[in-house]
Amino acid sequence: MDWCEFLAEDELIEIIPLFKYNKQLNLISGDFGPFRPSIPIKVPVWLAFNLQRQNKCTICVPDWIQELPQLQEQQEADSERLVPMPDDQWRELLKLLEQEFQSSVNCSELIERREAILRLSAHQLFRVAKHKEQLFIGDVTLNNATKAELQSVKPLIQKCFQYLQQLRTTLADSQHNKQLSQM
CATH class of the missing domain: 3.40.5.50 (Ribosomal Protein L9; domain 1)
Incomplete structure (x- = not known):
């Protein structure tokens, strides 16, 4: 768990x-x-x-479970942002209820679509310039993302920040070396 x-x-x-x-x-x-x-x-x-x-x-059974098909249709129609969900922990509650009652609610397409939007948003947050070793941090808002969904893109964001730190270290080292060579 x-x-x-x-x-x-x-x-x-x-x-x-x-x-x-x-x-x-x-x-x-x-x-x-x-x-x-x-x-x-x-x-x-x-x-x-x-x-x-x-x-x-x-x-x-929570009433919002019956609304999942309509929410899936809304999410398919709006592929650029996350639609609001009826509960902040909807995925976790669904999983717990499925485990308890050994029955499942088919919402895998909704989960996949929301995760794809999150990954795209995380990629837009960190953009690498093509010809230069520069990393741009963009302005991305992740409205309506739940804790579990944010947890799923956490590794990607961590890697991007590590890459940013490497670029900063490399830049600082090159500037330091340049100053030393000018002396």
């Missing part, structure tokens, strides 16, 4: 309890309860999964 999935387990999800507990659960992430049969309540994903495994609740 990666860091983003771990954080997504604290997202709130609606459940329908099958038990009665009149007190509140005082947890680090907040207070939850009281729990009454057939009355929906929002709890963290990790608690919902634990209660569901003990047959003490039914997990309500």
Whole structure:
């Protein structure tokens, strides 16, 4: 499990309890309860999964999952920017729900298209001049990118900054050598 999935387990999800507990659960992430049969309540994903495994609740599938086909169409229509997603941790929640219920929602095209836009944006951020050893840092905005999506382009951005540092070091060395040769 990666860091983003771990954080997504604290997202709130609606459940329908099958038990009665009149007190509140005082947890680090907040207070939850009281729990009454057939009355929906929002709890963290990790608690919902634990209660569901003990047959003490039914997990309500988030409404935004039904919107994914429309979001995929919007993303296909707008190939230059990321469309807003219904939840900041939508990919991680989908993965967690798929693991829990052994069923999947087909949104691979949406994920691939969003990752392609992110990679293109990262490439536009760092442009190398053709004839000179210069690296230009462009102005790119990554609106509507989630934490996991930014995590996916992190290695590319790190490599670009390493290359920039190498260019700066080489430039400083050449300027230093030039000054020494002029003396």
